[in-house]
Amino acid sequence: MTEASPQGNRTRDRILATAARLFSQHGYDHTPLSLVAREAEVSKALILWHFESKQDLFRAALGRTLEPYYIDVGDxxxxxxxxxxxxxxxxxxxxxxxxxxxxxxxxxxxxxxxxxxxxxxxxxxxxxxxxxxxxxxxxxxxxxxxxxxxxxxxxxxxxxxxxxxxxxxxxxxxxxxxxxxxxxxxxxxxxxxxxxxxx
Amino acid sequence: MTEASPQGNRTRDRILATAARLFSQHGYDHTPLSLVAREAEVSKALILWHFESKQDLFRAALGRTLEPYYIDVGDxxxxxxxxxxxxxxxxxxxxxxxxxxxxxxxxxxxxxxxxxxxxxxxxxxxxxxxxxxxxxxxxxxxxxxxxxxxxxxxxxxxxxxxxxxxxxxxxxxxxxxxxxxxxxxxxxxxxxxxxxxxx
DNA sequence: GTCTATATACAGATAGAC
DNA sequence: GTCTATCTGTATATAGAC
Missing domain, CATH: 1.10.357.10 (Tetracycline Repressor, domain 2)
Incomplete structure (x- = not known):
């Protein structure tokens, strides 16, 4: 987990966004890293350089998916x-x-x-x-x-x-x-x- | 699909029952034929002799799973x-x-x-x-x-x-x-x- | 009908050059 | 940081002996 450059890493972020989308659409089992790689326009190896494993990528992507899950009841x-x-x-x-x-x-x-x-x-x-x-x-x-x-x-x-x-x-x-x-x-x-x- | 002996095939039936149980427990993706083979005490090859493919086995097992799905309202x-x-x-x-x-x-x-x-x-x-x-x-x-x-x-x-x-x-x-x-x-x-x- | 051995494909993960 | 090439494991499915 190399320290991100100031203001975060653009490529890493693109991988994460792509993964979050694909996992939600097809599920974990039916989302091979090769697909994430193709859609994010990077190599499989790069994904596994940014994230330790597929499971690790999944956890990170889930965090993003859960972001809108909070309650705002207003007044x-x-x-x-x-x-x-x-x-x-x-x-x-x-x-x-x-x-x-x-x-x-x-x-x-x-x-x-x-x-x-x-x-x-x-x-x-x-x-x-x-x-x-x-x-x-x-x-x-x-x-x-x-x-x-x-x-x-x-x-x-x-x-x-x-x-x-x-x-x-x-x-x-x-x-x-x-x-x-x-x-x-x-x-x-x-x-x-x-x-x-x-x- | 060899014609079954009179009164159906016992081995085929055991494979089917085992598959129905395992698919229900673990799902299609997480039920390798090797597991069905082990639990039914047959070889993988035999499963694929009785059923054309894993998908075919799955369909057949589903039929069995759905059997109790009917309504008996009585009087x-x-x-x-x-x-x-x-x-x-x-x-x-x-x-x-x-x-x-x-x-x-x-x-x-x-x-x-x-x-x-x-x-x-x-x-x-x-x-x-x-x-x-x-x-x-x-x-x-x-x-x-x-x-x-x-x-x-x-x-x-x-x-x-x-x-x-x-x-x-x-x-x-x-x-x-x-x-x-x-x-x-x-x-x-x-x-x-x-x-x-x-x- | 049932087996062992093998073919084939594809997945996740690593090595190492740049 | 990013790539290509490769390793390794495991899955479905087939070949062929018995």
């Missing part, structure tokens, strides 16, 4: 609980829509149990954070009387989240139901979930 | 709509629990878009069938007054199904939520879904 605190939940659900949905390629890739790794610990922990952390925000909104709404007093914040939050996951996953399998679009389902989820919560 | 017609829905949800859940290994395997293929058409069409057919049964139960319940008159059978059925998918998928990612078990979530799903439907 959610200023909204009432009803709107907070709608906002959170929409954010989740939009994020997956916007990052379809890499979400599919990461989902694939997790299902096949081939995801590095770094990835699973990152995803789990995000997931927990999101669920906690939902739980908090429901709890608040219950305590200030906007929601029913018998809601179960943790269970209701978890159920909303799993329904959301199901909608999103269907997009990755068949193309959702033939009759209903994912958008319709998403609206229905928000309507029924909030109807249940309101007192 | 569901004799139940009222409320119980029908509970029964259907439980059946779905139990099936995935009982076939965890192969469900994960098939899910993996579909997410990575490497599933043969035969598999996706089989799974989609089952999925549609199940959703139609749910839709029918809700429609019936609405028409005979047990459920609210403003239910949306197709949307409500689809939402129940996606929530169910979400619960099941969480089992394949992290080990569900730390606080809630999948069983608790399943109960909560049934309770809230049916509460919404009832008039």
């Amino acid at each position: 959610i605190g200023s909204l009432d609980e009803y709107e907070q939940i709608k906002r959170l659900v929409d954010l989740y949905f939009k994020f997956v829509r916007a990052n379809g390629y890499s979400v599919r890739f990461i989902l694939d790794m997790m299902v096949s149990e081939s995801a590095p610990d770094e990835v699973t922990s990152h995803v789990n952390r995000l997931y927990s954070l999101f669920r906690e925000m939902l739980t908090k909104a429901i709890t608040q709404g219950r305590d200030n009387g906007r929601f029913r007093s018998d809601v179960r914040p943790d269970l209701d939050a978890a159920l909303i989240l799993t329904a959301l996951d199901g909608i999103l996953m269907e997009q990755f399998l068949n193309q959702a139901t033939p009759t209903n679009t994912s958008e319709e389902l998403l609206e229905h989820l928000k309507n029924t979930a909030l109807e249940r919560l309101l007192s | 569901i017609g004799s139940l009222d709509e409320y119980e029908q829905i509970k029964r259907l949800v439980d059946l779905y859940f139990k099936f995935v629990r009982a076939n965890g290994y192969s469900v994960r395997f098939i899910l993996d293929m579909m997410v990575s878009e490497s599933a043969p058409d035969e598999v996706t069409s089989h799974v989609n057919r089952l999925y549609s069938l199940f959703r139609e049964m749910l839709t029918k139960a809700i429609t019936q319940g609405r028409d005979n007054g047990r459920f609210r008159s403003d239910v949306r059978p197709d949307l409500d059925a689809a939402l129940i199904l996606t929530a169910l998918d979400g619960i099941l998928m969480e089992q394949f990612l992290n080990q569900a939520t730390p606080t809630n078990t999948s069983e608790e979530l399943l109960e909560h799903l049934k309770n809230t879904a049916l509460e919404r439907l009832l008039s």
Whole structure:
């Protein structure tokens, strides 16, 4: 790992960007170094000079893929609980829509149990954070009387989240139901979930 | 493809069963023929005498893996709509629990878009069938007054199904939520879904 | 039908010149 | 830093004896 020249190495960066793209598209096993080399317009040997091994390149590329995986809820605190939940659900949905390629890739790794610990922990952390925000909104709404007093914040939050996951996953399998679009389902989820919560 | 002796070929069958198990456990790419050969206690050459290629073996093994993938709802017609829905949800859940290994395997293929058409069409057919049964139960319940008159059978059925998918998928990612078990979530799903439907 | 031995291809990784 | 040439391992598949 030679010390990079000031402001980083351009070639190394091109290799990394190319690798991140190809791994996400074809997966680790179906992305030979020869392909990365061709697309990045370098030799295989150069890749292995910049990175110790293919696995090492993969880890580095994953870091780049995970960069957009964080939550920015904006000024959610200023909204009432009803709107907070709608906002959170929409954010989740939009994020997956916007990052379809890499979400599919990461989902694939997790299902096949081939995801590095770094990835699973990152995803789990995000997931927990999101669920906690939902739980908090429901709890608040219950305590200030906007929601029913018998809601179960943790269970209701978890159920909303799993329904959301199901909608999103269907997009990755068949193309959702033939009759209903994912958008319709998403609206229905928000309507029924909030109807249940309101007192 | 030599004509099998009466009642089928025992060795060929052992190869097939071994291959089905190993492919499900490790996936196509990580199941070399040498491993199948060792576990089935035959030579690699013999496998390729019985099957034209590794791909051919894989297709044949998939057929076996898919055998339990059918729906047996029993005498569901004799139940009222409320119980029908509970029964259907439980059946779905139990099936995935009982076939965890192969469900994960098939899910993996579909997410990575490497599933043969035969598999996706089989799974989609089952999925549609199940959703139609749910839709029918809700429609019936609405028409005979047990459920609210403003239910949306197709949307409500689809939402129940996606929530169910979400619960099941969480089992394949992290080990569900730390606080809630999948069983608790399943109960909560049934309770809230049916509460919404009832008039 | 079943085996051993071999052909062929391609992957990741290294050696060494420039 | 970057290349060409090569090593080494392992995979699928074939040839041919029994």
